[in-house]
Amino acid sequence: MKLSREELIEMAGRDALGMLDPDESEAFEAAFRRADASLRRELRTIQDDVVAMGELVVEAQPDEQLRARTLTRVNEYMEQSPAPTLKRRVLGTFERFVEEDLHGSLQFPIGGAAALPTRGDWIERFAAGRVSPMWRIAALVLMTVTIGLTWFAIDAYSNAMRIADSISRNRIDEMLRLTFKQLPEDFWFNPETRMDAFSVAETDFKGRAMLSIINSEDRGFLAAINMPTSDDPYRLLMGFDQPESARTVAVFYSKDGTCAVPISLGMDVTGAKWWVMGPSAVNAGTETALLQLLPDTP
Amino acid sequence: MHDDWSLMQRVAEGDRAAVAELYDRFASLVYRMAYQLLPTKGDAEDAVQEVFVRLWQSAGHFDPNRASLVTWVMLITRRYLVDQLRRMRVRPKFTGFDEHWSAEDDSIAAPGVAMQRKERRQRLREKIAALPELQRQVVERAYLGGKTLREIGQELNKPIGTVKSALSRALAVLRERVPSEEGIA
Secondary structure (H helix, E strand, C coil): CCCCHHHHHHHHHHHHCCCCCHHHHHHHHHHHHHCCHHHHHHHHHHHHHHHHHHHHCCCCCCCHHHHHHHHHHHHHHHHHCCCCCCCCCCCCHHHHHCCCCCCHHHCCCCCCCCCCCCHHHHHHHHHCCCCCHHHHHHHHHHHHHHHHHHHHHHHHHHHHHHHHHHHHHHHHHHHHHHHHHHCCCCCCCCCCCEEEEEEECCCCCEEEEEEEEEHHHCEEEEEEECCCCEEEEEEEEEECCCHHHCEEEEEEEEECCEEEEEEECCCCCCCCEEEEECCECCCCCCECCCEEECCCCC | CHHHHHHHHHHHCCCHHHHHHHHHHHHHHHHHHHHHHCCCHHHHHHHHHHHHHHHHHHHHHCCCCCCCHHHHHHHHHHHHHHHHHHHHCCCCCCCCHHHCCCCCCCCCCCHHHHHHHHHHHHHHHHHHHCCCHHHHHHHHHHHCCCCCHHHHHHHHCCCHHHHHHHHHHHHHHHHHHCCCCCCCC
16 A cells, blocks of 8 residues: 555554554554655654643552552563563664664564564565465565566567567578679679689688679679678678778678678779678677688689 | 663563563553543553553564654553453543643652643643644544544544544644653653
């Protein structure tokens, strides 16, 4: 039960008057423990002031014999009953430090003489089956909800990752499909098309690549098989010296080891060398030439 | 605050001297509250004994951060008395505050404390006397009669909501003028 500040203040007065129902009393105590220090002070003040009306009741003094009878009665209880379970504490530095804080384990029971258990006791009581059915049901519901929410969160995250991966792969598939579609019909059988073997540095990949350059049309095509699959793009470089000074003529992806790349040359590549640069090396900061295609160009 | 906590720890441990000290401090207050509400002197004396048994039973859970000792004793006493009234299904000896002003014996208190108590009681009396009729009736029935909101509503022929808000307003008014004080027993 969520109680507003105004409701708590109203209930504090009725609590001091003994007018709260058991349910209300339980809700009030729980809210009191959760309240901030200033609200707790206010509630304490209300109760102090209400009970102060006790000073105004009839004048009467107990008989002297009542003292002896009462002390005897309490002593009898002490002898018959085990001492009440004490939650001992020492009012030391920590307690003084948190003096304005309330510990659930230190609360006295408003609704009756029976002691409210401490937090630690709740676990023991729950394990021993000595917690009321209402609390047991509440705990089970809470556990079920927690497990359900955790399962839902894991499932949702997993689905999101799958969808993201699927979208990414579908995009690469579509690019490959479109690229292969663009290849000239005679690409595979054209004697001008160079087929070169290549290997991937530091791996066992042994692939083949076909490169066709149509200088007159300032374009070309690259198709390769047995390329390491990666979600990051490869780059096809052409130049006359080293990869560092070569020009990127195509950026492409590999899917299941296959790639097809339309090339826009933008320069005369007669006598040029070509390199396929792999995806950026993790943590390297520079790109690593994974593929060393044969440098002989037509 | 620490002394009260130490006292209650000793009571919880079964220290008979501590129980006697607790009785000497609060017996008068508990008895007056019981005598106010319960039908007979015998009922009031039985109630005193039962309340002190309950105080011993729950002494280990007294928390000075939750309430002062006097408030704690009075809360437990009131709850016991209200339970008893409802169990006994008897009408409390309820009339009104102005017929019950007590001339309390402050002779055992230090002069300064006694003066403070006297002034405080006087302010409270004036405040209660100045309450609007409905609020005064509700407060009297709630405090002196140990009645529930429903019972008060039936007696005054008012809806529970009206009774509840009248009580709330009355307590708010009393609070404005009645500073809290500890160790009043």
